Amino acid sequence: MTLRIVLADDHQLVREGLRALLSRDAGLDVVGLAEDGAAAVKLVRHLQPDLLITDIAMPGLNGIEATRRVRAQHPSVQAICLSMHGDQRSVVTALQAGASGYVLKDASSEELLRAVRDVAGGRIYLSPGLMGGLVDEIRTRHRLPEAGTPIPAGPALTAREREIVQLFAEDLSTQEIADRLKLSAKTVATHRENVTRKLGVRGVAGMTRYALSEGLSEGSAPCR
Numbered sequence: 001m002t003l004r005i006v007l008a009d010d011h012q013l014v015r016e017g018l019r020a021l022l023s024r025d026a027g028l029d030v031v032g033l034a035e036d037g038a039a040a041v042k043l044v045r046h047l048q049p050d051l052l053i054t055d056i057a058m059p060g061l062n063g064i065e066a067t068r069r070v071r072a073q074h075p076s077v078q079a080i081c082l083s084m085h086g087d088q089r090s091v092v093t094a095l096q097a098g099a100s101g102y103v104l105k106d107a108s109s110e111e112l113l114r115a116v117r118d119v120a121g122g123r124i125y126l127s128p129g130l131m132g133g134l135v136d137e138i139r140t141r142h143r144l145p146e147a148g149t150p151i152p153a154g155p156a157l158t159a160r161e162r163e164i165v166q167l168f169a170e171d172l173s174t175q176e177i178a179d180r181l182k183l184s185a186k187t188v189a190t191h192r193e194n195v196t197r198k199l200g201v202r203g204v205a206g207m208t209r210y211a212l213s214e215g216l217s218e219g220s221a222p223c224r
Contacts, residue, residue: 003120006032006047008040008054008063009082018053021109028116037061037069044070044077051120055105056083056090059170060180062216064097065162071098078119086130093214101125157198162216164191168204169211 005022007030009015019030032047034040038061040054052070054063067079080101081094091102100119103112104127115125157165160181167177174192178185196202199210210216 002027002029003051003116004029004031004047004049005051005053005116006030006034006040006043006049008034008037008043008052008058008066010035010055010058014055018112021112022116025113037063037066040066041069041073044074048074049077051116052077052079053116054079054081056081056085056094060167061163062166064094064099064216065159065166067094067099068097069159080115080119080125086127089213091126091130095124102130103127104130157195161191161195161198164188165195165207165211166216168192169208169216 005028007015007018007022009018012035015033015035019033022028022030031049032043034043034054036058037054040052040063041061043049044052052067054066056063058066063081067081070077070079078101079097079099080103081099082103082105083090083094084105086104094102101115101124103115103125107115107127111127115127118125163181164177167180172180174188175185177183178188181188192207195207199206201207201210
C-alpha cells in the first residue's frame with residue numbers, strides 16, 4: 001500500500017528537497033505541498049493523506065498548530081514535526097498537539113525515512129538524543145503522569161487564541177491581525193485581553209515570551 005503524504009515548509013527549496021527524497025521510495029507518494037500551516041490544514045482536508053510532515057516554525061499558522069488542527073479534524077492522519085531545535089519544550093508541545101514523530105532537520109535521509117515508517121506503523125519516533133530530554137522535562141514537573149495519560153498542558157488557550165498569540169509575537173498589529181483573520185479589531189482586542197488574563201502576563205511582550213517558550217514563534221519579543 002502506498003503511503004500518501006502532505007509536506008509543509010515555508011521554504012520552497014526544502015519542500016522540493018523533501019519531496020525528491022521521499023519520492024525515491026516507491027511506497028511513498030507526496031500528494032501535496034504547503035507553504036504554511038493554514039495551507040497544510042486545507043490540503044489535508046481536501047486530499048485526505050495518510051501522513052502530514054510539517055516544519056514547526058512557519059509564519060501565520062505554525063506547524064504545531066497545524067498538527068493540532070489536523071489531528072483534531074482528521075484523527076486517522078498521522079503527523080511528523082520537523083525542526084532545527086531539539087529543546088524539551090518544543091518536543092513536548094509537538095507531542096501534545098498530536099504528532100507521532102519529531103525529527104531534527106540535520107537528520108540523515110535514512111532517519112527521516114525510518115521516522116515515516118515507524119509513524120505509519122503506529123509507533124512514536126524521536127530523533128536520537130531527544131528521549132532523554134523528554135524524560136527530564138517530565139521529571140521536572142515533580143509528578144510523573146499515569147501510564148497512557150498526556151503530559152500536563154499549560155494554560156488552556158483556544159485554537160484561535162493560540163493563533164492570535166503567534167501573530168502578535170510576529171509583531172503584527174491588532175488591525176493587521178484582524179485583516180488577516182477576517183475579524184473585527186474589537187474581537188482581536190477581546191481575544192488579547194482573554195489571553196493575557198489566562199496567562200497572567202501584561203501586553204504583547206508577555207504574550208511573545210509565552211509564544212517563544214511554547215514554540216509558537218521563533219521571533220524576537222517586540223517592545224510594546
